[in-house]
Amino acid sequence: MTVLVFGANGQVGRELQRVGYVRALSREEADVRKEADIVSAIEVMKPTAIVNAAAYTAVDKAETDTEAAHLVNAVAPGIMAREARAREIPLVHISTDFVFDGTKTGPYTEEDVPQPKSVYGQTKLDGEKAVLEAGGNSVVLRTAWVFSPNGSNFVHIMMRLADERGILRVVEDQFGGPTSARDIAVAALNIVRTRCATPGEPDVYHYAGGPDVSRVEFARQIFRLSGRAPEILPIPTTDYPTPAERPLNSRLDCSKIEKDFGIERPDWRESLARVLEEMGELKANG
DSSP states (O other): OOEEEEOTTSHHHHHHHHHSOEEEEOTTTOOTTSHHHHHHHHHHHOOSEEEEOOOOOOTTGGGTOHHHHHIIIIIHHHHHHHHHHHHTOOEEEEEEGGGSOSOOSSOBOTTSOOOOOSHHHHHHHHHHHHHHHHOSSEEEEEEOSEEOSSSSOHHHHHHHHHHHOSEEEEESSOEEOOEEHHHHHHHHHHHHHHHHHSOOOOEEEEOOOBSOEEHHHHHHHHHHHHTOOOEEEEEOGGGSOOSSOOOSEEOBOOHHHHHHHOOOOOBHHHHHHHHHHHTTOOOOOO
């Protein structure tokens, strides 16, 4: 089985290369902003499956860099899905909790109607729609609060700030399921194997770490395991304004993916410990 991965240098793309036999292409090798690059890569590689881990993830920058965000997040996935359908191979497209507005009380299910509040969220939703409308054997995999040993993510930011400052202001009213990029990579490849063996209709699935926590609780666990001890001042999101609005509720109901693929929610605390150990930052067992 040859799995072609777009987005080799992203958090999930890197982990896909570590956990499975894949051929991952960076932007230099295949610029997903260009249809010709996408089509050429698929024609040359002749994969048995595709995983799209490429994304424009600069959430705040996307508010003004709308064209680039649209090309990467909305247009490219549709092209990949069209090509995958023509070749009768599965596609797994990684998406995000940002397609929701975060106002729901409980966890979001796949049946809930998306209402993005940012350009990033809207372009990701447009990409989902393009994949589903293309038909074929495609899966949209929504996840949330991604972290890994590489790239810019909440874990790295919190540890850097803790080293620079004695007091940290962390939002307390955002809730979600932190998810390691490695767990996402494993889940994506499991879906690929299942869909190669048993093709299905285009569908959407949620996958995020459990249990759900607040940003403050996530930060405290990072500090606990990494041996850092800054003073934390919990603040509301309104006290930390950003160009792009963040959903307060990013909790995802993951029961459907367990029912259809047997993929259970990973414990993000265990995944966090593994990430910190790999970074040489694991100082305590919590």
